[in-house]
Amino acid sequence: MxxxxxxxxxxxxxxxxxxxxxxxxxMPLYLPWSCFKERLMKCPYCHGDNTLVFLERKMPTVLSAYSGNFPVKVAEMQISACKDCLVGFASKKLSSEELTEIYDNYLYxxxxxxxxxxxxxxxxxxxxxxxxxxxxxxxxxxxxxxxxxxxxxxxxxxxxxxxxxxxxxxxxxxxxxxxxxxxxxxxxxxxxxxxxxxxxxxxxxxxxxxxxxxxxxxxxxxxxxxxxxxxxxxxxxxxxxxxxxxxxxxxxxxxxxxxxxxxxxxxxxxxxxxxxxxxxxxxxLVFDKIKYMPNLVDIKNSCESSRERVNDFLRGKDTVFWWGAGSASVILLNEIERDVLDNTKIVVIDGDRNKSNLTIPGVNLKVNHYSTIGNLHINNLVIASSFYKEIFDSIRLSGITYDHVEVFSYA
Incomplete structure (x- = not known):
């Protein structure tokens, strides 16, 4: 059974x-509704009007290292949630043609x-x-x-x-x-x-x-x-x-x-x-919808705090090695403030040889294979990947040492 x-x-x-x-x-057992925007948009599942805008952000439409041979659009993303059935959905979404273009160029x-x-x-x-x-x-x-x-x-x-x-x-x-x-x-x-x-x-x-x-x-x-x-x-x-x-x-x-x-x-x-x-x-299953809703506040705050945390970590540092060339990395790299980008040398590395010499969209940073820093000691390291545990194994096996590391398992 x-x-x-x-x-x-x-x-x-x-x-x-x-x-x-x-x-x-x-989480607290109350929901600060001021964190969200009420929105009269029907839920795509239950068709109710009891929806709210949960999260808004901008990001490149290509969320992986790519060839750099074509311009990448920046999309406005808006996510809403239904307070009745609790499904989340993209209330601003790309067209079918744009989505097809993304999948055709995405390096999995x-x-x-x-x-x-x-x-x-x-x-x-x-x-x-x-x-x-x-x-x-x-x-x-x-x-x-x-x-x-x-x-x-x-x-x-x-x-x-x-x-x-x-x-x-x-x-x-x-x-x-x-x-x-x-x-x-x-x-x-x-x-x-x-x-x-x-x-x-x-x-x-x-x-x-x-x-x-x-x-x-x-x-x-x-x-x-x-x-x-x-x-x-x-x-x-x-x-x-x-x-x-x-x-x-x-x-x-x-x-x-x-x-x-x-x-x-x-x-x-x-x-x-x-x-x-x-x-x-x-x-x-016992699911208390009222008690669950504050989780959305926490998720929203986590997304916003990741942006603040990455800028705080990079600010004032001369060189930072950045491990990851997937979606979490692309999103976070594109949320770095311009003055931080201008004053910090960011060296992107990744374990996938297929991504070597490709480009991070939006910030146009070249991707290097991590073997280029084997047996080196580095001062500052960012790991932006859900596979951070495997990355730490690669770091250990490659003889790489570091003074400071900041991990972002999601963006």
């Missing part, structure tokens, strides 16, 4: 009781090159827990096929990936069963055992219709596993922001139930099955 939720290491492992705790910090982290592999461990464990090796499973948004390959290596024999981007060709080259295209009803003509989506659901323009389609094509004991940022990852490519309360609303509206979940490292992973599936017990 399943149904026990899991916190990360800062929390107790027990049925999930959501109140005023977020990322291990207790490559776990097949041993970069960011720990990010996938939880999903692999969840799939092993809830599926058998002979189950027919579809991965929507399989990228270059890292999870497909890992599952094949441990005996899963009937897993198919769907990927619209050029990464599908790389996955096929590994001998993986991958369909290049977008997921639709033709990919599940018969009832199947399940789906899993790894940091894909937040990108969909029409996620709820896709969820309905997945639900309708499950067999009697089929399951859906979705991992998304836990109301985080505030990027122009992310169109929706989720929490466990909304996932429960979504499941019940589609005749499903939540049977397992995990919140760790800023991500939320949820397992759904049909309501009538008696083999699996629904998780006992």
């Amino acid at each position: 399943y149904g026990v939720g899991k916190y990360d290491s800062d929390h107790t492992s027990a049925p999930y009781r959501i109140s005023h705790v977020l990322y291990g910090r207790k 982290i490559s776990p097949l090159n041993n970069i960011g592999v720990t990010k996938y461990d939880g999903m692999i464990d969840t799939i092993k827990k809830h599926f058998s090796v002979n189950d027919e499973i579809i991965e929507i948004g399989c990228s270059e096929g890292y999870l497909l390959k890992k599952l094949r290596d441990i005996g899963f024999s009937n897993v198919t990936g769907i990927e619209p981007g050029p990464q599908a060709d790389s996955a096929k080259a590994l001998g993986l069963n991958v369909i290049k295209g977008y997921f639709d009803a033709t990919h599940a003509k018969n009832k199947i055992d399940g789906y899993y989506l790894m940091h894909v659901f937040e990108h969909f323009e029409e996620p709820f219709s896709i969820f309905r389609l997945m639900s309708s094509t499950l067999n009697e004991t089929g399951k859906i596993v979705i991992e998304v940022p836990n109301f985080g990852g505030f990027h122009v490519q992310h169109l929706f922001y989720y929490n466990l309360y909304f996932m429960q609303v979504l499941s019940r509206d589609n005749d499903l139930k939540v049977i397992d979940f995990c919140i760790e490292n800023g991500s939320l992973r949820v397992v759904f099955t049909k309501s009538e599936n008696t083999q699996c017990r629904e998780v006992d």
Whole structure:
């Protein structure tokens, strides 16, 4: 029987009781509404008017090191939240054409090159827990096929990936069963055992219709596993922001139930099955919406404090080595004040050789491979990446030492 939720290491492992705790910090039981703007914009899910503007910021439309061969736009991003169903959504978003251009030029982290592999461990464990090796499973948004390959290596024999981007060709080259295209009803003509989506659901323009389609094509004991940022990852490519309360609303509206979940490292992973599936017990969820809402204040303040913290750390320093060339780095580097940029030499380094000699959009800083500073002692180091634990391992193995370090696991 399943149904026990899991916190990360800062929390107790027990049925999930959501109140005023977020990322291990207790929050006040009141909501300073002055932090937000009221906005008469209908919620894209429940269609209610009870929404507010949660966060506004500007950022480049390309959130990774890139070739530098074309100009990058700066987008105004606005995120709103529904006070009824608690879904977050981009209330100012790019056009479909602009989003396609971003995805076509985005340089994804490559776990097949041993970069960011720990990010996938939880999903692999969840799939092993809830599926058998002979189950027919579809991965929507399989990228270059890292999870497909890992599952094949441990005996899963009937897993198919769907990927619209050029990464599908790389996955096929590994001998993986991958369909290049977008997921639709033709990919599940018969009832199947399940789906899993790894940091894909937040990108969909029409996620709820896709969820309905997945639900309708499950067999009697089929399951859906979705991992998304836990109301985080505030990027122009992310169109929706989720929490466990909304996932429960979504499941019940589609005749499903939540049977397992995990919140760790800023991500939320949820397992759904049909309501009538008696083999699996629904998780006992207690969610106090009133007590949860102050978490939005904390998240908003964390985003704003990251900008202040990075400027405070850089100000007055001659040279700073900056480790990271992904979305967190691009966002933070573009929030550095002009006088700080003009007076500080920032040397960007990264562990992905594919990003060497590329450019950070907006600030036009060149990316160097970290081997260029092997066995060196440096005074000031910034690590801007969710993979900071792996970066510290690389630092240790490369003989790099430092006096001062500031870590930003998200922007």
